[in-house]
Amino acid sequence: MEYRRITSIEDPLFKQMHQLMQDIFPPEEVLEFCLWKEPLEDPGIRVFVAVHDGQVCGATEYRFYEDFNVAMTDFTIIGRAGLGIGRFLSQKRLEDLNALAQANGKPLLGMFAEIYDPYRVEQYEFGGVKPMDPFVRREVLSHLGYKRLDFPYVHPSWNNDGEAVTGLDLCFLPTDDSLSELPTELIVKFLRRYYTVLPNKPQAWHDMVGQLEAKESAALLPI
Template identity: 55%
Template sequence: MEYHRITHIEDPYFAQMHALMQQVFPAEELLEFNLWADPLQDPGIRVFVAVEESRVIGATEYRYYPDLQIAMTDFTLIGKDGLGIGPFLAANRMADLRQVAAEAGGKLNGMFAEIYNPEQSGGLAFGGVKAMNAVVRREVLAHLGYRKLDLDYVHPSWQIDGEAVHGLDFCYMPIDEAGVQHVEAALVAEFLQTYYAILSEKPESWYQMIEGLKARGQVELLAI
């Protein structure tokens, strides 16, 4: 299995990855094909695919924020069960992030991720891939060390229509620090404002969530 980075939409593996995403993810979580052109050329956005016999069978997108010394896993995509794609992507992602952080002269304190709440996403088939089921994915994140933030989470739709997307939890995984029970609310607010700055249209509920975070000192980390 090859860990291949995609940096432009002309890469033939990108078309395969985007098609796979359309099979697995709901429309509000997807960016249109052509809108990927600029993000892929951003050196801070790292998009990798797992390739086997010239076929994309998995993918992951993530980024490291040197000013915050925090990373974000945008998505992990497994195209077929039983091939070890998840562990392959997780191991390569962590190794790459540690290298990126070291090259930036910093460290990796933790990583954020969004995860579907099974109670609110039961109607999503996720392309029929069992590993992508919300229940399975939550267990995987829990084993990796993620915990969900005590937060009524909402995020803007990637269709850039100003709609609020519910049904997800926002999670955090401390790196090399055992026993962390809280995250600074100001860090969460700053991160989310930075992360979603690319979306021009955001729902009022998102702004209310950000203001609520700014009024808090810390956000408790709960079991997923």
């Protein structure tokens, strides 16, 4: 299996990846094809695909914030069962992030991720691919060490229509497993940076950020 970076919408592998996203994710979670041009060309956004026999069978997007010393996993897609795609993507991503952190001069603090909570929202189908089942994914991410940040989370729809998307938790995978909380200043700075690309944010998102700013820290809880 190959770990291939995509940096252009003209790359034939990107067309396969975007179709895989449409097959797997709810429509409001998939950015339009043409809107991927700038993100793919952004050196800070790292989009990789797992290629098996010439076909894209998995993908992951993530980014590393040097000034925050944290990463964000935008998504991980497992398109087929029985190939070890999840492990492959996880290991390759971590190797890449550790190299970036080393070049930045200090160990990675950890990695954010938005994780669906199927115990609150039951209609997520995820293309019928069993490894992408929200119950399975949530438990796998728990095994990897992700923890839930203790506040009600909403995020702006990637349709940029001002709608608030719920049914997810903002989680964090600390490099130091004994870490029990994160400063809200870091969380707010991260969220503002991450969602700069979506100018049409819902009021619920602004309210959430305001509530975070009124606190000093958010606990990291099991998921």
